[in-house]
Amino acid sequence: MYFGSDNQSGASAKVMDSLIQANQGMSDSYGGDIWTQKAIDRVKEVFEHPDCQVFFVTTGTAANCLALSSMVKPWQTIVCHQQAHIAMDESTAPEFFSGGARLITLDAGKGRLTADTLASYLQRQALHVPHNPVPGALSLTQANEAGQVYSPQEINELATLAHSKGLKVHMDGARFSNAVASLHCTPADLTWRAGVDILCLGASKNGCLAAEMVICFDQDLARDFEFRRKRSGHLLSKGRLLGAQVDAWFSDNHWLELANHANTLAHRLALGLKEVESVELVWPVEANELFVVLPSALASFLQSKGAVFYDWDSSTLPDGYKIKPSDQFVRMVTSFASCTEEVETFLELIRSFKP
Amino acid sequence: MYFGSDNQSGASAKVMDSLIQANQGMSDSYGGDIWTQKAIDRVKEVFEHPDCQVFFVTTGTAANCLALSSMVKPWQTIVCHQQAHIAMDESTAPEFFSGGARLITLDAGKGRLTADTLASYLQRQALHVPHNPVPGALSLTQANEAGQVYSPQEINELATLAHSKGLKVHMDGARFSNAVASLHCTPADLTWRAGVDILCLGASKNGCLAAEMVICFDQDLARDFEFRRKRSGHLLSKGRLLGAQVDAWFSDNHWLELANHANTLAHRLALGLKEVESVELVWPVEANELFVVLPSALASFLQSKGAVFYDWDSSTLPDGYKIKPSDQFVRMVTSFASCTEEVETFLELIRSFKP
Amino acid sequence: MYFGSDNQSGASAKVMDSLIQANQGMSDSYGGDIWTQKAIDRVKEVFEHPDCQVFFVTTGTAANCLALSSMVKPWQTIVCHQQAHIAMDESTAPEFFSGGARLITLDAGKGRLTADTLASYLQRQALHVPHNPVPGALSLTQANEAGQVYSPQEINELATLAHSKGLKVHMDGARFSNAVASLHCTPADLTWRAGVDILCLGASKNGCLAAEMVICFDQDLARDFEFRRKRSGHLLSKGRLLGAQVDAWFSDNHWLELANHANTLAHRLALGLKEVESVELVWPVEANELFVVLPSALASFLQSKGAVFYDWDSSTLPDGYKIKPSDQFVRMVTSFASCTEEVETFLELIRSFKP
Amino acid sequence: MYFGSDNQSGASAKVMDSLIQANQGMSDSYGGDIWTQKAIDRVKEVFEHPDCQVFFVTTGTAANCLALSSMVKPWQTIVCHQQAHIAMDESTAPEFFSGGARLITLDAGKGRLTADTLASYLQRQALHVPHNPVPGALSLTQANEAGQVYSPQEINELATLAHSKGLKVHMDGARFSNAVASLHCTPADLTWRAGVDILCLGASKNGCLAAEMVICFDQDLARDFEFRRKRSGHLLSKGRLLGAQVDAWFSDNHWLELANHANTLAHRLALGLKEVESVELVWPVEANELFVVLPSALASFLQSKGAVFYDWDSSTLPDGYKIKPSDQFVRMVTSFASCTEEVETFLELIRSFKP
16 A cells, blocks of 8 residues: 555566666667667657657756756746745755746645736736846646646646746646646647647656656757756766666557556545545545545554555645644555555555544 | 935935045055955944954845855755845845855735744745755845834844744845834844844945945854855955945944934825825835825826836735725835925925825 | 777676666665665775765766865865866866866876876965965876876875865766776775775766765765755655665675776787787776777778777877877777677787788 | 055046046936946947947956856856966856856966967867867957957957857956057957957056946847846946946046056066066066066065065966076056156166165
8 A cells, every 4th residue: 555656666567678678788878879769759759749859867856957947047037836846846956957047936725827827927027127037937747746737728828828928838747647648638739739848757757767858849948958968967878778768668658558557546546535524635636646634543544554655745735724633634646556456455444444 | 306216316425525535545455455444343333243244345136145145055045025125126146146045935915024924934844855945044124125124022033033943144234224223223233132143234225325234243154255255256456445435334323314314204204195195105114115005196296296206016015905996006215315305395295286 | 899988888787687676666765765775885884984975876977076066165176187077078067066166177198196286286276365266175086087096195195185285085986996906905995094085986887877976985075965966956766776786786896896807808908909019008007998099090990890999089198299190099998898809809900900 | 666456546536536426416226327328338439339238347357257157158168368367366256157167278378378279279179069068258368467468460360260169259358458558559459350259348457446347249248248247246226336437437538548657657667677687577568567587685675665566476487487596576567546756766776776
């Protein structure tokens, strides 16, 4: 019953096999290998965008912040939701990579960024330059930090607004696979067709050991990327490590199968929890994360039986939400490595619980 | 009737005379001159702190950001009020000087930072390091951006809280003179005795052409200051330019006389405005700034008669404040160079206005 | 006959097996896994230093520059040999990570840094602060960029001199394994016992896919390391990727066996080349790199037969060395993946060559 | 007999008078004042370039490093002479402002940068990107740190070479006035007509208290300048302080009169020194600086009589120059504030000296 995080499994068997294959023989370094090239071709095909520029790195923080640093000047700002991973969990990496641009966080406690909020914010910005910082990029997370997804229409509305004010649009896709699997639309529809300029697509949480992609649909933004990646120490000498993982991950729709599996289990878990009166799901479950308020006694009982899930920051609860002193706010995550039995056992335990 | 800003006058006659005197003859460069030394001695005496370390620069942005960069590491945050000058009007200088530390802005629309707000924020910070940015400094503005002052007790409460969590305390004193003149307490009571670690004391808005002081009461914070100032291009070769201004500014209580004059006129202006039914002062007038909601027709009338004041950002209005469509939000500032006649003429004009 | 570089092979079978093992099951993220812990314990044991602080990253550039950033302030300098990898091949990563410290390169064309050169440089530095940059760290490469090693005595002499002037001592150990294998002394003798404060130990060139260690013998320098690693995007979520490689690499002296193999083949290659009149080894062969001047016709002949080696920058030749127009300067590198047959075939080809 | 430095006098009477005038009345802040506008117009006229973009700051370090940061990306290099002020005396400000670009210093001990040296350096750079740093700008000092001037032809040759390799051309003109006065050519001939993209023109050493200009002949380089200046704290609120100085400095050829005076006295001093057998001028005297080797006994004698001059770094002596143990290497500088009597008295003292 492991619902701690989706970054605590290893790689899928298929991805690992690819790595074992790729480990053989000599090959050009620094991305000149055949595996890297195959992986790049996969991205172009999957995203139906033969001209996009693709770069691989090992961590989501590196992917996000390298991408953002390509989009903003140091006197500009990056607008994002208050719970954005780049704002909460990547230290001050956005500032480091961008040479000191500023994060602006909007809209705590609503779980998602809306066009109204963005419009209202942007209309009163940078009236006095060079004194005021100038909005330079919008960053959206898909699926987002509240386990929700943005529809292509929402993305398009936000991106159109951003572009109209001169901002570039970044998408943090650490769980982009789960969003695609959830929304039943194409990767292209969720990104460049809706106005996304750069997607950071994470594979590490969904079947790889460490593999993240920076996909520049706006090719101008890719111009200096190789320099940025090198001087931040993110150019691997043995590119096959990343290329081999990504190549396998995309082959035969493997990435979406993995994401689909995680989403399905999350959905099943959500259905089970909704039947329990004392338990509340605070946000709609649209990907593979559940944000749950439950009695502390129940939480302790489950954990004593071996279930793993973690407390979550109560400042991220919906606006005005009051949590009872006897309750607890936790996050549960399913992954490609979760299994149906875990979910069933977990739900049975809940049903068996006598307060 | 000039109430535009207090940075649009020249230097006081006394300060200018000092500069003329100091212009004579040869003298050691880079702060080795006698005027710089005299100015440093003045600061130590005025603040009753013989061991403080004092540095001069030409702008408030340089003073604030050099000070902040001495207080925080690049993975730390600087907590301030949402309307803080460092957050609104200094571009991304805090990030630039600090190597990418982050500003955290609290408490929009209340006009001042309270201990409750700060305590509530700090208690849930940096629970997961190194992922979360870590609070490193508190920055207070005195007098603040809403024209209000913090009492020694308030400062002490905020500083004690900050120190208890490991934060250093910075004070942006661009209008510190006005706060001292308003509060009738000593400069020491308002700073190091209340827990301030570094004061950035501005003289440019109150009688000098360009002279700002960084006063490190916590001497450890001064250790690398000379390097930081030099590598940011803020070490003047002819130190007398700053030393001579500051020396004269402090002599015979000149700085407080100038501030007192500005405050008195602001107070008189406020008293007059309060008698006008259609006009509202949105914050208490405690220094030399007035934040005023008035009928747009009245504003236009006054400006047509030669009065100078500027529109202000309505997002800084008190929480929940609704401004009427026929009204306008403006700021009025008095300075050492304002005169009683300006205020009287201005008030008479208002009284004469027929909507 | 592959002598192109030692970063173009995959991982050794033993290292790959460890990775396959470690891929099983759930485990704590961000280095909280058992493989990371085992790898750290290996380092402490191999270096006979139970208190050293150990961090893993994926690239040598990241390891070097994170280490250097822990040693110098942004107004300080890092002194190194003119051919140092950090100066030639890591873009401006040292500046990026350190917030703008400066590299000072000494002693072009001598192939190694000497205590005399260092002493002569340091004695006239930073006479006028804060104007002059201040020496803050010495960086040595072991084995160095000319394929030579520094003896423990040499390191000690350089480190003592550096420490006496307040500099910290960094060692770039991308080929440290080869140096240990060559010098027949302990890892401890070559590092902390000789005065090295931080060693960056590379495994990627000698049997791993991507695994580099930052080993802080001076523990004060490790204090902020976790923050620096996180904000530069170098903290992997799945720490086992690095931990499993390093654990296997150190087990049963695997790392030194691999290095020994590479060195032995380099030595054999050198012996063969020395017998050829038209070929010259420009530096002593002390590790796994050979710097060779040979007739261009011979080079072309060898390459036409499938031998791989690359041209090298002629500005790195020894002082005063004149290369003939008909000659070519190349580098040959052996690795753990090279085999005796390659060397023998290569030497036979040379002997068969008729100009 | 003051030959210490040209940054140790005050402002000229004419410049000071202008400042006194400008101190009157209210005026727009942040460079919106009339004095700033007049000063900008002066620059355009003097340089015969109506489209150049002009910015004022208070220090030469700020001017140089803001200019350089507009020219290079952080993964590029700035090529300059080994004795360049930006390399020796501005801490690590170039790195700070540029976000970590690298200085490359060429040609120690020749006193000036030659096209041969530059060509030889550039031809072997950046062969492997993104690994190698990429040359991005050439910086020349005029008059240079050895008191010599570059002719328009030399500048043109160097700039043409730089441009052909994609580098921008920066000129550090802290003593540009002295160079113009020495070369009898127009400011335009020495700058944009010869290929200079940005000139940093210093007035502080030649008649002002603190006033430096950044003159962008290549207007593209000016695009972000106002942001860079603001976020580094170099935008003064009371722009008249700089505008008034510069306006007066240019009026009626005042700047060249001041420079001419300094040069003439330097020349006279040089002529006198050349007649003394035991004294040697190590570089031609082409502006207002003299680099002198003289017996230590003579130096002490002169200083005991009140002469002021300073020891100079002997590593800057010409290649191969051997200084006798009984000799001393010093720098003497004349300024607009020096007078003929000082020079005559000084020379008489020398002639009177009996070893």
